[in-house]
Amino acid sequence: MVSPPHEAMHRIFQHDPGLFSRVSRFLGVDIPAPVKATALPTDLTEANPVERRVDTLLRLETAGQGPYLLAVEAQGKKHPDKPASWAYYTAYLWTKYRLPTALLVVCQDHATAKWAQQPVSCGPPQLPTLTVQPLVAGPHNMPVITDPEEARADLVLASLAAITHAAEPGVDAILKALSTALRDAPEDIAKPLVEFTAQGLAKRPAKNLWRNLVAVDLSFYKSYLAEEVRAEVRSEVQAEVRAEIQAEVRNEASAESRAEDILLILEQRGLDIPEDVRSRVTHCTDPELLRRWLARAVTVPKAEEVFEDA
Structure with a gap:
């Protein structure tokens, strides 16, 4: 099942294809900004039943170097089969489109990023044949924007910085800076970035901070995230009300049971129970007071004396 962080890490490049050229400077390469970008089908399945699907595929055109393809893969953890898949993706795309193909892998933890950027060759050591070494964006090289x-x-x-640093201690400061910056942004610009950031944080502790920041700093924002916050608040309030009602019902049941026990003991002892005594016992709702009356009902010579210590 595809997770929200997985979707956020690659779909953000669909949202803004020029992001790759801006990210590249943190990866040690200089990729010119595209003058045109086209989203291409991500399905790389051949006639055989093996399905091959890249996460995001873009055709980027530059002013000086011509067009090229950018395949973006979101990688949540190490997977021994992935390098072979990446080699297939790049070779297939190069064959199909006859265009240079770049591969970017986006990660959220240092161990996965370190693993992903290691070169992997498909041939024996002396005959590497085809070597795959993707560019990797992750917490080790993405900027901490505070x-x-x-x-x-x-x-x-x-937003990408927040997503790639989702598990890092500095993510709170990044989120606060981002929410502040989004206050002045038009809604059509802010909304998708709020969504990408929320998806990228997934169930990490920082998501709670992001939801609070969205609720306070971005009051205009109306989406599933805001509705989720409102729903949780409503659920908490309803739970508190239910708990109070249940407690009241238990107290009432306990009081009623003790009142019956008091009257039963007095009756079994053969004591006369005046109507005012019966009424006072049955209308009492204080469990502690009823408990004391119950203890006295065992020994008092007259029913009226169960109330004396009250």
């Missing part, structure tokens, strides 16, 4: 002005200068990059 200045709202810096975040405002590139909101999409700031």
Whole structure:
């Protein structure tokens, strides 16, 4: 099952194809900004029943170097079969489109990022034949953007920074800077970035902070995230009300049971129970007071004396 972080890590490049050229400078390469971008089908399945599907595939065109393909893969953990799949993707795309193909892998933890950026060759050591070494974006090289002005200068990059640092201690500061920067952004720009960030954080503790920031800083925002916060608040309130009602019912049941026990003991002892005594016992709702009356009912010579210590 595809997870929200997986979707956020690659779909953000569909949202803003130019993000790759801006990210590349943190990866040690210089990729020119595209002048045109086209989303291509991600299904790489051949006639045989083996399905091959890349996460995101873009055709990017530049002013000076011509078009090329960008395949973006979101990788949540190490997987021994992935390098072979990546080799297939790049070879297939190169064959199908006859265009240079770049592979970017986006990760959220250092161990996976370190594993993903290691070169893997499909041939024997002396005959590497085809070597795959993707560019990797992760917490080890993505910027920690904690200045709202810096975040405002590139909101999409700031969102990706939050996603790739989702498990890092500095993510709280990134989220605060991003939410502050999004206050002044038009809704059509802010909304998808709020969604990408929320998906990228998934069930990590930072998601609670992000939801609170969205509720406070981005009051205009109306989406499943805001509705989720409202639903949780309603659920908590309803749970509290139910708990109070249940407690009251238990107290009432306990009081009623003790009142019956008091009257039963007095009756079994053959004592006369005046109507005012019976009424006072049955209308009492204080469990502690009834408990004391119950203890006295065992020994008092007259029914009226169960109330004396009250």
